[in-house]
Amino acid sequence: MLAPTLPSLVDQFRRLLGADGVLSAHGELMVYECDGFTIEKSSPDVAVFPRNTGDVQAIVKLANEHGVPFLPRGAGTSLAGGCLPVGGGVMIVLTRMKQILEINLRDRYAVVQPGVVNVWLTQALKGTGYHYAPDPSSQGACTIGGNVATNSGGPHTLKYGVTVNHVLGIEAVMADGSLVEFGGPAEDNPGLDLTGVMVGGEGTLAIVTKVWVRLTRDPQGVRTMLGIFESCDDATTAISEIISAGIIPAALEMMDQGILEAVEQAFHFGFPLDAQAILLIEVDGLEAGLDFQRDQIVAICRNRGAREVRQAKDAKERLLLWKSRKQAFGAVGRLSPSYCTQDGVVPRTRLPHILRRITEIGAKHGIRTVNVFHAGDGNIHPILLFDERDEEQVRRVLVASGEILDECIACGGSVTGEHGIGVEKIGFMHKLFTVDDLDVMVRLRQAFNPHGNLSPGKMLPTAGACGLEQTRPGRRAAL
Amino acid sequence: MAAERPGKRYHAERGNEERGNEEGGNEERTADMLPLTDTVTPADQAELAATVCEAFATDTPLYPLGGRTALDFGVVPKRPGLGVSLAGLTRVVDYPYHDMTITVESGITMAELSAVLAREGQRLPIDAGQAEQATLGGLLATNFSGPRRYGHGTVRDYVIGISAVDGRGVAFKGGGRVVKNVAGYDFCKLLTGSLGTLAIISQVTLKVKPLPGATAWLTCELPNFSRAESLLAAMVDSKTTPVAIELVSGAHWQGTDRTPMLIVDRRTLGVLLVGFEGTESEVDWQIEQLRSEWRAQGASVFGHHVDDAARQLGSRLTQFGSSPAPLVLKINVRPSAVISIMELLLNIDPNASLASHAGNGVVIAAFSEFSLADASKTLIQRLQPAAVAAGGNVVVWSCACGELTRQAVWGAGRGDAEMMRAVKRQFDPKGLLNPDRFVYGTL
Numbered sequence: 001m002l003a004p005t006l007p008s009l010v011d012q013f014r015r016l017l018g019a020d021g022v023l024s025a026h027g028e029l030m031v032y033e034c035d036g037f038t039i040e041k042s043s044p045d046v047a048v049f050p051r052n053t054g055d056v057q058a059i060v061k062l063a064n065e066h067g068v069p070f071l072p073r074g075a076g077t078s079l080a081g082g083c084l085p086v087g088g089g090v091m092i093v094l095t096r097m098k099q100i101l102e103i104n105l106r107d108r109y110a111v112v113q114p115g116v117v118n119v120w121l122t123q124a125l126k127g128t129g130y131h132y133a134p135d136p137s138s139q140g141a142c143t144i145g146g147n148v149a150t151n152s153g154g155p156h157t158l159k160y161g162v163t164v165n166h167v168l169g170i171e172a173v174m175a176d177g178s179l180v181e182f183g184g185p186a187e188d189n190p191g192l193d194l195t196g197v198m199v200g201g202e203g204t205l206a207i208v209t210k211v212w213v214r215l216t217r218d219p220q221g222v223r224t225m226l227g228i229f230e231s232c233d234d235a236t237t238a239i240s241e242i243i244s245a246g247i248i249p250a251a252l253e254m255m256d257q258g259i260l261e262a263v264e265q266a267f268h269f270g271f272p273l274d275a276q277a278i279l280l281i282e283v284d285g286l287e288a289g290l291d292f293q294r295d296q297i298v299a300i301c302r303n304r305g306a307r308e309v310r311q312a313k314d315a316k317e318r319l320l321l322w323k324s325r326k327q328a329f330g331a332v333g334r335l336s337p338s339y340c341t342q343d344g345v346v347p348r349t350r351l352p353h354i355l356r357r358i359t360e361i362g363a364k365h366g367i368r369t370v371n372v373f374h375a376g377d378g379n380i381h382p383i384l385l386f387d388e389r390d391e392e393q394v395r396r397v398l399v400a401s402g403e404i405l406d407e408c409i410a411c412g413g414s415v416t417g418e419h420g421i422g423v424e425k426i427g428f429m430h431k432l433f434t435v436d437d438l439d440v441m442v443r444l445r446q447a448f449n450p451h452g453n454l455s456p457g458k459m460l461p462t463a464g465a466c467g468l469e470q471t472r473p474g475r476r477a478a479l
Numbered sequence: 480m481a482a483e484r485p486g487k488r489y490h491a492e493r494g495n496e497e498r499g500n501e502e503g504g505n506e507e508r509t510a511d512m513l514p515l516t517d518t519v520t521p522a523d524q525a526e527l528a529a530t531v532c533e534a535f536a537t538d539t540p541l542y543p544l545g546g547r548t549a550l551d552f553g554v555v556p557k558r559p560g561l562g563v564s565l566a567g568l569t570r571v572v573d574y575p576y577h578d579m580t581i582t583v584e585s586g587i588t589m590a591e592l593s594a595v596l597a598r599e600g601q602r603l604p605i606d607a608g609q610a611e612q613a614t615l616g617g618l619l620a621t622n623f624s625g626p627r628r629y630g631h632g633t634v635r636d637y638v639i640g641i642s643a644v645d646g647r648g649v650a651f652k653g654g655g656r657v658v659k660n661v662a663g664y665d666f667c668k669l670l671t672g673s674l675g676t677l678a679i680i681s682q683v684t685l686k687v688k689p690l691p692g693a694t695a696w697l698t699c700e701l702p703n704f705s706r707a708e709s710l711l712a713a714m715v716d717s718k719t720t721p722v723a724i725e726l727v728s729g730a731h732w733q734g735t736d737r738t739p740m741l742i743v744d745r746r747t748l749g750v751l752l753v754g755f756e757g758t759e760s761e762v763d764w765q766i767e768q769l770r771s772e773w774r775a776q777g778a779s780v781f782g783h784h785v786d787d788a789a790r791q792l793g794s795r796l797t798q799f800g801s802s803p804a805p806l807v808l809k810i811n812v813r814p815s816a817v818i819s820i821m822e823l824l825l826n827i828d829p830n831a832s833l834a835s836h837a838g839n840g841v842v843i844a845a846f847s848e849f850s851l852a853d854a855s856k857t858l859i860q861r862l863q864p865a866a867v868a869a870g871g872n873v874v875v876w877s878c879a880c881g882e883l884t885r886q887a888v889w890g891a892g893r894g895d896a897e898m899m900r901a902v903k904r905q906f907d908p909k910g911l912l913n914p915d916r917f918v919y920g921t922l
Contacts, residue, residue: 151661199668240577345657447898
């Protein structure tokens with residue numbers, strides 16, 4: 001399809017970006033054939049590395065001249081195939097656009113290029129009394145451009161919100177190569193909130209080349225606790241009671257026995273291996289209010305039969321308590337060669353139910369499941385353990401994943417809290433949304449991306465391509 | 480140039496406590512502001528969709544009506560059309576209070592919504608002017624906000640699910656009932672602030688917060704603007720975490736017999752007001768802390784308002800701009816530009832009254848005297864360039880001195896205008912929803 005025109009396009013890219021700004025050999029492109037969603041692979045025809053906004057515009061215009069589709073990519077940490085180049089095309093890798101352009105404390109914003117790694121911004125702000133609040137667990141690798149594309153969350157969203165609550169403006173290259181500025185350093189610009197629409201647009205509306213982000217005041221103090229419970233029900237009930245008491249924790253993370261055991265074997269935190277659930281709870285804010293909140297939380301946990309409630313006495317102990325949560329995914333390797341994690345959401349009060357159902361569904365398909373997740377906002381991350389070398393196991397994992405997500409929908413939740421639809425969950429869109437809902441989404445995309453040449457095959461099922469059961473690994477064609 | 484309309488446009492009714500339930504006055508005022516041939520009140524969401532469907536089939540313009548508190552916001556529309564009142568869509572659809580979310584129909588008043596939430600010790604921490612009349616849908620459509628946007632954000636940050644009917648009569652939804660959800664495009668953000676021009680909002684799911692235990696304001700009178708700027712700049716490093724940072728100036732804020740004395744010293748140029756919410760100990764600590772921070776900067780005349788007085792103060796700040804005035808503007812700039820914008824405004828009209836959400840860079844100006852020609856010229860030649868240079872823009876909230884052009888009302892044009900038109904064309908291909916009122920221009 002692209003063969004005749006591709007060499008000429010690649011040449012033009014080389015002239016624009018230099019030889020080290022273009023990858024076109026098959027071997028070089030293998031790294032880019034998937035992201036964190038490794039089940040699906042598709043190689044781009046060429047990967048290019050723009051240095052600045054002008055480069056991005058030129059790339060898009062060249063791709064359009066040659067009739068080749070294109071898509072943006074940050075660090076490639078997407079867990080839903082957000083960076084999968086469906087149908088090949090030009091992969092525009094934004095990692096070289098990695099400068100923090102401005103930090104303005106008086107006006108509480110920063111301006112960054114899309115390739116800035118999330119944690120770099122908070123590191124650059126150390127000592128100023130401010131930080132960048134959205135901190136997904138992958139923040140050491142993921143980019144702010146990618147955060148914008150997926151409306152990333154993380155453990156602090158219950159109190160601090162998600163990425164869209166912290167983005168003031170976006171400069172973007174549109175599907176036709178034009179450059180538009182949406183929003184900016186001031187709030188409340190007149191007209192439509194297109195900035196808000198583009199956050200979470202999964203790269204299907206425009207390519208982000210600059211972001212204005214809001215900075216958040218560092219809390220004066222913090223109290224970190226870790227409760228060890230005899231059952232998941234006790235832990236999830238404690239969560240509900242903490243929130244009903246009017247406390248909005250800065251973080252509320254839960255781990256079940258399965259993951260706890262792996263973490264303990266790997267890192268020896270001194271957790272009892274028979275404990276059924278662990279809750280990591282953090283409150284932050286004014287010192288004048290923290291002891292009272294901590295005392296309430298400890299009392300609630302004890303009332304719910306917590307065997308023990310550890311409290312961090314200082315920053316070092318706090319980091320240690322958090323380490324047990326942050327290392328959780330790293331410890332999974334002890335449990336099985338491969339794993340697949342989901343990103344469902346249920347109303348918080350349905351957490352006990354969904355955890356039971358996850359266990360049942362796992363048992364039904366002979367797949368072991370463990371759980372570590374953001375309990376405060378009902379965003380579950382069940383981990384399904386398997387060996388990807390065994391096709392039969394892979395098939396069962398996909399079926400089990402689907403049933404878990406179906407159950408989330410049945411509980412009134414969502415199939416994605418923060419990872420995005422990508423390609424992985426296109427088949428679920430018709431379960432969450434009606435034909436009319438999807439039609440209006442297509443119309444919105446039409447306004448931004450009328451020819452569908454930007455990020456084709458993402459997020460939205462095309463007409464007719466819905467309801468196909470996924471019976472084997474690999475995505476159903478949404479072409 | 481449009482002919483000057485008589486002063487009827489801002490009856491004393493607007494913002495008037497005596498208005499009460501005078502339906503006759505209500506309709507008269509509506510008829511005065513919008514070119515309505517008739518008004519319908521759909522009884523439920525299905526009827527709403529049917530109404531819009533029929534309008535689409537007959538090319539009939541539609542004017543959604545909520546509490547009718549902002550009918551003169553925007554360019555004056557000319558095309559006769561049907562008023563669509565949301566007064567029939569007021570149900571609480573679902574309120575799982577343990578989940579801290581609520582789903583309601585868009586015609587519910589802000590006062591009723593507050594009452595429902597307060598029964599469970601919860602609230603939507605968004606200031607609403609004229610809460611007895613203003614509807615949630617209208618608040619969303621105008622993206623209205625008050626002082627507490629500094630600490631709590633605006634309503635856009637609380638909408639997690641939305642149902643609406645687009646300009647073709649197609650009912651659609653976005654988001655859901657849970658606080659974390661990235662499935663699909665974010666219609667919640669798209670429709671908030673769209674002034675009913677993309678779709679008529681029928682139902683909304685909100686995330687809510689607990690009611691605070693205590694609320695208080697600390698105020699400081701300012702002899703000049705440079706003192707104001709230095710105190711504002713110092714708030715960036717304050718150890719306190721206010722929910723509001725307001726700066727007011729002008730005749731409106733002088734004490735009267737009926738309202739609390741805000742300005743004590745006759746030499747005062749303006750007042751800085753900082754609002755706190757939280758537990759009693761958190762609020763008390765912050766009041767003392769800010770007092771000592773201000774004292775360290777040489778400020779001295781303080782006021783301290785708690786409980787009812789605090790609520791009244793918040794209410795006064797929220798209502799500012801909805802009282803009758805020849806011209807009311809809203810300017811949005813970088814927070815560090817608030818002082819220079821206020822100086823410019825007072826330079827243009829020394830009798831103007833001003834209020835600002837200074838921590839957010841939003842300044843509201845009520846001018847005392849303006850002719851139409853002067854208003855237009857001042858906006859386009861002086862205020863818009865100044866606002867743009869400071870990173871923002873300026874819109875007209877209301878103009879009693881006549882009909883302003885789109886260019887005067889909606890601010891300096893920006894590069895995203897064409898994208899807004901492209902979106903509008905998709906949602907409302909015949910241009911029937913609130914025609915001419917919003918930013919779009921020729922579609």
